Amino acid sequence: NAGVTQTPKFQVLKTGQSMTLQCAQDMNHEYMSWYRQDPGMGLRLIHYSVGAGITDQGEVPNGYNVSRSTTEDFPLRLLSAAPSQTSVYFCASWTGVTGELFFGEGSRLTVL
Amino acid sequence: KQEVTQIPAALSVPEGENLVLNCSFTDSAIYNLQWFRQDPGKGLTSLLLIQSSQREQTSGRLNASLDKSSGRSTLYIAASQPGDSATYLCAVLSLWDGNNRLAFGKGNQVVVIP
Numbered sequence: 288n289a290g291v292t293q294t295p296k297f298q299v300l301k302t303g304q305s306m307t308l309q310c311a312q313d314m315n316h317e318y319m320s321w322y323r324q325d326p327g328m329g330l331r332l333i334h335y336s337v338g339a340g341i342t343d344q345g346e347v348p349n350g351y352n353v354s355r356s357t358t359e360d361f362p363l364r365l366l367s368a369a370p371s372q373t374s375v376y377f378c379a380s381w382t383g384v385t386g387e388l389f390f391g392e393g394s395r396l397t398v399l
Numbered sequence: 400k401q402e403v404t405q406i407p408a409a410l411s412v413p414e415g416e417n418l419v420l421n422c423s424f425t426d427s428a429i430y431n432l433q434w435f436r437q438d439p440g441k442g443l444t445s446l447l448l449i450q451s452s453q454r455e456q457t458s459g460r461l462n463a464s465l466d467k468s469s470g471r472s473t474l475y476i477a478a479s480q481p482g483d484s485a486t487y488l489c490a491v492l493s494l495w496d497g498n499n500r501l502a503f504g505k506g507n508q509v510v511v512i513p
Contacts, residue, residue, distance in 0.1 A: 318499055329505035330488075337498050377442065383499055386431040386450070386492045392442040 289313050293378050293391030300368045300398045308363040308394050310378030316389070318381050319361040323347065323374040324393075330377065336361055368398045401426045401493050405504035413512050418476035420507045422489035427467045430492040430499065434463055434474050437486045437506070446487075447474070479511045 294309045312319065320335035322345075332345030334353040342353050350372060352364040361380075365372060378391040402425040412418060422432070431450045435443040447456045447463040449472065455464040460477040476483055486506040493500050 320501070327505075330503045332501070379501075381492070381499070385448075386499065387448050388433050388445070388490055388492070388501070390435075390443045390445075 291378055291380050291389050291391040293376075293394050295394060296392065297395050298397070300365075300396065302368060302370060302398060304368050305364070305366050306368065307365075308376055308378075308396070310361045310363065310391060311359050312361075312380040312389070313359065314380065314382070314389065315358060316380040316382045317358070318383065319355065320345070320379050321351070321353065321361070321363045322377045322379065323372075324377060325374050333363065333376075365396075368396075370398045372396065373398045401429075401491055401495075401500065401502040403489060403491050403502045403504040405487075405489060405507050407507065408505065409508040409510075411510040411512055412479055414479060414481060416479055418474075418479045418483065418509060418511075420474040420476075420487050420509070422472040422474070422491075422504050424470045424472075424491045424502070426493060427470050428493060429467060430494055432463075432465055432472050433490045433492070434461075434472075435488045435490065437488060439486075443488065479509075481511045481513050484509055484511045 291312045317338045321333040322330040331347045336342045336355040376394045381388045404423045433448045434446040449456050449465045462475045465472045486508045488506045489504045491502045
């Protein structure tokens with residue numbers, strides 16, 4: 288099982304550039320979410336989805352967009368990158384049946 | 400809103416000692432609680448999942464207990480080894496407004512001294 292796959296693992300951007308972090312899961316999970324992890328701040332929820340076509344904002348959504356056109360994919364878009372978005376990003380998925388949480392390996396983003 | 404606290408933020412123990420890590424949560428109406436391990440610069444590895452109907456789960460040297468009434472889970476690592484050095488996070492899944500909601504502690508950073 289591939290589980291949750293995130294790409295890319297590393298990315299360097301210049302301020303103002305745009306990019307998309309990809310997240311895919313092959314477990315037919317209805318719930319997917321994006322987090323950023325910064326030193327001393329823990330995991331903070333950016334956006335989440337409770338199923339295909341349904342997304343909502345988390346606690347730090349500014350500067351990020353998401354969409355969920357399929358159950359499997361939940362991409363995170365940075366429209367105009369800022370140095371404050373330098374972070375490690377994690378995608379997670381789970382099913383409401385067991386509630387067991389699965390994480391991707393993370394994407395380390397640096398914005399210069 | 401569910402609040403999850405892990406205290407202490409950091410601790411060091413000599414090799415061979417038992418490790419006891421605590422996770423406290425404010426709302427006892429949880430769906431489950433999951434413990435993770437994170438090595439520096441790496442992702443989160445699931446260690447144990449405890450459903451709300453369970454009192455404990457065990458895997459090898461690891462044992463996690465759950466006491467919903469007191470809002471606490473304890474992760475117990477027997478006979479610690481230097482390879483146990485990592486940050487340990489707990490995640491609490493609750494139902495809110497008909498949907499699942501996750502809350503995370505900030506982690507216990509553990510150093511096992513050889």
